[in-house]
Amino acid sequence: MxxxxxxxxxxxxxxxxxxxxxxxxxxxxxxxxxxxxxxxxxxxxxxxxxxxxxxxxxxxxxxxxxxxxxxxxxxxxxxxxxxxxxxxxxxxxxxxxxxxxxxxxxxxxxxxxxxxxxxxxxxxxxxxxxxxxxxxxxxxxxxxxxxxxxxxxxxxxxxxxxxxxxxxxxxxxxNTRVSIVNQLQMQRVSMSPNCNFLGAFVLGKRLHLVGELPIAENVTLLDADHRRLDSLSLECAVHERHHRQYYLRNFGAVVPNLRYPLNLRIVSQTQEITLLDPPGLSNLARYVLHPHTLYIGD
Missing domain, CATH: 2.160.10.10 (Hexapeptide repeat proteins)
Known part of the structure; x- marks a missing residue:
């Protein structure tokens, strides 16, 4: 033809x-x-x-x-x-x-x-x-x-x-590896040789991090485009081997066009892990940024 x-x-x-x-x-x-x-x-x-x-x-x-x-x-x-x-x-x-x-x-x-x-x-x-x-x-x-x-x-x-x-x-x-742990989508840098199992959720006004946690870590918030949010910081209130609790603090900076949902990045000396949209994290951030607004649901 x-x-x-x-x-x-x-x-x-x-x-x-x-x-x-x-x-x-x-x-x-x-x-x-x-x-x-x-x-x-x-x-x-x-x-x-x-x-x-x-x-x-x-x-x-x-x-x-x-x-x-x-x-x-x-x-x-x-x-x-x-x-x-x-x-x-x-x-x-x-x-x-x-x-x-x-x-x-x-x-x-x-x-x-x-x-x-x-x-x-x-x-x-x-x-x-x-x-x-x-x-x-x-x-x-x-x-x-x-x-x-x-x-x-x-x-x-x-x-x-x-x-x-x-x-x-x-x-x-x-350049990430994605797996599902306890119904949470978890990603890590693909070059990391090992990956501990982690989970995160908000209960009350605290962020809970559970699992095989590193001894020392740096926990930061990312927006939906995986950009770091320097206007919000996490203050550790409880530090245990398999359980950490954090308060979310607002530095008072203006966050223009913040894109939700928020993600959580945990960085240690040996690995870097990103937890996508942990339950309740976006709502907690909205409350901290706008304390006079009531948010129900996610």
């Missing part, structure tokens, strides 16, 4: 890069590209998507969206992975054991990303979602563990590692 001139060649070039990346990064393939190409089902889903996406973008081809959907459906039937033909996926993409993985229409995935099985890159709602950008955007070098859910139009920075079974609904900055 003359309409396919250039489409197949461009798709094959992308598939070749995907094939080499998969064979190099998957230990079970042992570097054998013929094994990946002939027997790996999840790779077939990526192969079908490369052609389907090119056709999806080809406005001059009559029925191009239907053809693209049929190609994506063929890949789904062979692999169990559902990739919308409109999703934008960068170079050297690896979908390893991809059964049950779903990649939504407005997803954008950078180069050198690695996804495992049963990963959902979906919208935050269930039904009747609004049109437009509603799916995640992944940077370069992102790795997502099996069973993870990344929901909504969130941004995942470069070189982020998301542990299995995480549920991500907020932006994640570059």
């Amino acid at each position: 003359p309409h396919l001139d250039g489409i197949v060649e461009a798709s094959l070039q992308q598939v070749a890069e995907d094939l080499l990346a998969y064979s190099a990064r998957d230990p079970a393939s042992r570097g054998r590209i013929e094994l990946t190409l002939e027997v790996n089902a999840s790779f077939k889903a990526v192969m079908f998507h490369r052609l389907a996406h090119k056709i999806w973008l080809h406005g001059g081809l009559v029925g191009h969206e239907i053809i693209a959907h049929k190609l994506s459906s063929a890949g789904k039937l062979q692999s169990g992975a559902e990739i919308h033909p409109a999703a934008r996926i960068g170079r050297r993409f690896v979908l390893d054991h991809g059964f049950g993985t779903i990649i939504g229409e407005t997803c954008k995935i950078g180069d050198d990303c690695y996804l495992l099985s049963n990963v959902t890159l979906g919208a935050s709602g269930i039904a009747d979602n609004p049109d437009g950008n509603r799916h995640p955007q992944l940077g370069n070098g992102v790795e997502v563990g099996a069973g993870a859910r990344i929901l909504g139009a969130v941004s995942i920075g470069d070189n982020v590692f998301i542990s299995p079974s995480c549920v991500i609904t907020r932006d994640v900055p570059a």
Whole structure:
């Protein structure tokens, strides 16, 4: 078909890069590209998507969206992975054991990303979602563990590692590792060799920090864009091995356009951990900044 001139060649070039990346990064393939190409089902889903996406973008081809959907459906039937033909996926993409993985229409995935099985890159709602950008955007070098859910139009920075079974609904900055501990989303600098399990919550007018705490630490507040809030400080009231309590103090500085929710950063000599939106922290900050305003709920 003359309409396919250039489409197949461009798709094959992308598939070749995907094939080499998969064979190099998957230990079970042992570097054998013929094994990946002939027997790996999840790779077939990526192969079908490369052609389907090119056709999806080809406005001059009559029925191009239907053809693209049929190609994506063929890949789904062979692999169990559902990739919308409109999703934008960068170079050297690896979908390893991809059964049950779903990649939504407005997803954008950078180069050198690695996804495992049963990963959902979906919208935050269930039904009747609004049109437009509603799916995640992944940077370069992102790795997502099996069973993870990344929901909504969130941004995942470069070189982020998301542990299995995480549920991500907020932006994640570059070079972090994310895990879920006691239903709290916890992230740490990816270069840290070890990570203690921590949790934080507000009870009354105190911030409680519990878990495997370092002997000495520096605790600061970050806004929704992960910028440090120098106008607010935490004063330690109780210092125990596995439990710390803090008062939140206001230096009286004006905080223009403060973006909620607030996050908590704990820095010690060996590691740096960020707890995302600890329960009650944003409300406590609002109270401290505006003591005459009553806030109910979060």
